[in-house]
Amino acid sequence: MENPLAFHFSRLFGSRHAPLLGIDIGASGIRVIELAQSGKRVQVEHYASEALPHGALRDDSILQFDQVSEALRRALKKSGSRCRNAALALPSGSVISKTLSMPANLSEAELDVQIEVEASQSLPFTLDEISLDYGVIGPSAMTPDANEILLVAARKDKINERLALAEAAGIKPLVMDIEAHAARAAMSNLLARDTGHGLTDKQAEAHAVALIQIGSEASSLTVLQGQRMVYEREHAFGSHKFEQELARASTPAQAIHDSFNEVATQELGRALQLFFSSTAHDSITHIYLAGNSVHTPGLLALLAQRTETSVSLADPFSGMHISTHINDLQLKIDAPSCLVACGLAMRSFAQ
16 A cells, blocks of 8 residues: 555554554653563563643644654653654544455455545545555455455545654654554453453453543543444543643642542443443443543542442553563553553564
8 A cells, every 4th residue: 555654554454563662642641662572471661651731732733743752752762662663653533444345355456446446435535635554354244255344544644743753753653553443452452361350251252341531632432342342432521621720729639539520420421321322232341441530539439339330440551561670650550541552562463
């Protein structure tokens, strides 16, 4: 496909890169992770995070390039990693994804042509404005002798923003992923180690778990059944206002925490009700909470009480070895904000 360095989604379905830095550049900050194989287990070899000023990124665009590139350089230096090959990710809002059904007997060249035809007819941009890639998911459950194909398209200007940051920081991007896909990769790894809080493997496959990610400007709800995503939606609720109130300290911290917990629980409850009303599901087995402000005292307990569902923090490093030079306590605190970076770093082990 065109310009594979700029947008090479098909690497997610193949080829091995080792070592490879997972670099998450989000509105709340930058996270850098390097994973390594340690016997039969994975080890967190290097880790660092660096905060970004509010407004440095907004609406999936980088508004303060110099500040972001400098923060990226600081994070790389702080991590201690000498690796400069990296996996980056585009915000989910910058990418259009479509699942297509194509005849299974098409050659790669024929599939390329069919993908471009489909893209030219169905995407709201001309082909010279976007980069395309695709991956074969597997046989179609609905159509005999057909494969399901995941088509992804991103505007070149959004890709070029990330590539310019990489160049400014002296890193070489080998993979350009999608934030939501990277987070799900980390969750799939977590779920493979956690068979559903007391459920057997077979029971876990039949039950749905929710991943709620709270961001500065927006939050998202993803529902997984086994290793399969069955629902995903973004909601206009974020933690920035709460974080501003804490920084100003004009109100006792406990009152701010209580207010945030109440608002967050209401918003997240509505998100779950929307999921139930728009799908055939009527229950969730477990809720994983990730992202900003998830350590707010009392949030997990209140959410569990209101939803009548068990709730825990999403820790993508669960079951991994931690290198001795990494601050274990800080990594534990940061873990719920590291799903994207960890999912990207896991591309080192892609076969």
